[in-house]
Amino acid sequence: MYNVKSKIATEFIDDTEIQETLDYAQKNKNNRSLIESILEKAKSCKGLSHREAMVLLDCDEPDLVEKMYALAMEIKQRFYGNRIVMFAPLYLSNYCVNGCRYCPYHYKNKHIPRKQLSQEDIVREVVALQDMGHKRLALETGEDPVNCPIEYVLESIKTIYGIKHKNGAIRRVNVNIAATTVENYRKLKEAGIGTYILFQETYNKESYEYLHPTGPKSNYAYHTEAMDRAMEGGIDDVGCGVLFGLNMYRYDFVGLLMHAEHLEAAMGVGPHTISVPRIRPADDVDVNDYSNAVPDEIFQKIVAVLRIAVPYTGIIISTRESQKTREKVLHLGVSQISGGSRTSVGGYAEPEPEDSSQFEISDNRTLDQVVNWLLDMGYIPSFCTACYREGRTGDRFMSLVKSGQIANCCQPNALMTLKEYLEDYASPDTKAKGEALIRREIPNIPNEKVRALVEKHMVELHNGMRDFRV
Numbered sequence: 001m002y003n004v005k006s007k008i009a010t011e012f013i014d015d016t017e018i019q020e021t022l023d024y025a026q027k028n029k030n031n032r033s034l035i036e037s038i039l040e041k042a043k044s045c046k047g048l049s050h051r052e053a054m055v056l057l058d059c060d061e062p063d064l065v066e067k068m069y070a071l072a073m074e075i076k077q078r079f080y081g082n083r084i085v086m087f088a089p090l091y092l093s094n095y096c097v098n099g100c101r102y103c104p105y106h107y108k109n110k111h112i113p114r115k116q117l118s119q120e121d122i123v124r125e126v127v128a129l130q131d132m133g134h135k136r137l138a139l140e141t142g143e144d145p146v147n148c149p150i151e152y153v154l155e156s157i158k159t160i161y162g163i164k165h166k167n168g169a170i171r172r173v174n175v176n177i178a179a180t181t182v183e184n185y186r187k188l189k190e191a192g193i194g195t196y197i198l199f200q201e202t203y204n205k206e207s208y209e210y211l212h213p214t215g216p217k218s219n220y221a222y223h224t225e226a227m228d229r230a231m232e233g234g235i236d237d238v239g240c241g242v243l244f245g246l247n248m249y250r251y252d253f254v255g256l257l258m259h260a261e262h263l264e265a266a267m268g269v270g271p272h273t274i275s276v277p278r279i280r281p282a283d284d285v286d287v288n289d290y291s292n293a294v295p296d297e298i299f300q301k302i303v304a305v306l307r308i309a310v311p312y313t314g315i316i317i318s319t320r321e322s323q324k325t326r327e328k329v330l331h332l333g334v335s336q337i338s339g340g341s342r343t344s345v346g347g348y349a350e351p352e353p354e355d356s357s358q359f360e361i362s363d364n365r366t367l368d369q370v371v372n373w374l375l376d377m378g379y380i381p382s383f384c385t386a387c388y389r390e391g392r393t394g395d396r397f398m399s400l401v402k403s404g405q406i407a408n409c410c411q412p413n414a415l416m417t418l419k420e421y422l423e424d425y426a427s428p429d430t431k432a433k434g435e436a437l438i439r440r441e442i443p444n445i446p447n448e449k450v451r452a453l454v455e456k457h458m459v460e461l462h463n464g465m466r467d468f469r470v
């Protein structure tokens, strides 16, 4: 029985509710008056229910799809302006006791080298990441209580925050580790993590159980209820996602929105971010085994409808996607991207070791090339981490976003952190483009006092001072 507030996975992700939603959407996918009214409602930026969003996703009337895209762009512009937040993944360990069929780190894969970074390795990796210009990391590990216990993750976070190399600093460490206990989430919170990220992979229980035949991750309920436990442990910002291509994208799309609705209803705050990875080739993984692959046009529509349905939630896209795809979805609602990523353990400090990556990267450009490309498209690459460091997390963050006040922080912080990047790491061409963009953008800061402050800080940044934020 569907119950959005229930703490039981199969009640807040109720299969019957999803099936009925999918039927309803199919029946109404050409119902123009309904679709027009949903789009009208969405204009107020209060979000949509999973049913309304699914009707939009199924609709294939070209003029209405165009309207959806235009609205997604408008909402994106209103909340996020032209800023794109940058981050990089850092793989700490690929030991894993789980048997996930779609991931090369599954325990039965004997041809992949197993590796765990020592604290000295982490220093080398993080120095390399700082030398690229990164300020925000997402830590990734496989699940292995013996080879990769929570104490190791906590020690690694401490090491990372402690590394001060030249002008570099990692100012926000997000963590993507296996579902765990409230007690461990509390420890992660105390270690100062930003967002706790956990992908559901698929919300369909039957497919989930097929795809995760062995290991702790095979427990659907424990995995699906993890975000509730994370929030009980005091983590305000959680990041959801599914691996598109594992199950029917329609089912997972509805499940994802129901999960967001559940967190808002039961825990008082929805997900901070949603990631939209699609399955990629990797060692021991053949994408042809997954007949539910999501085509590009559908993928774009997923991003656009998510932007309309959950306007306050950041949307993340990784280097799994090609430059071309990333360019398309940036316009439709993506607000955070990775750049210069390595998906192997120890891939930043040394040339990528063979066969140890979790998946093949499509976008292989350096961070500087990605920044340069964003500048060419008129985006502001932002290395901002201000909210978490100012205690603007969870519902405090959401109320600032919902009232639109966040815009007074993001724009100036984006420009100041871009300036740091240009001073310390950019190639001459990127620097010239970035400086021109900053000159163009400063007059757009609405608040006169903030504008004056930013102008003052720009001079100070040029003179070697660092780490300003509003």
Ligand code: SF4
Pocket: 096, 097, 098, 099, 100, 103, 104, 105, 106, 107, 141, 142, 143, 178, 217
């Ligand atoms: S997806 Fe995660 S849990 Fe599953 S095998 Fe890969 S690393 Fe392990």
Ligand code: SF4
Pocket: 085, 382, 384, 385, 386, 387, 388, 406, 409, 410, 411, 413
């Ligand atoms: S000010 Fe806050 S919301 Fe805006 S980019 Fe920085 S951290 Fe993100």
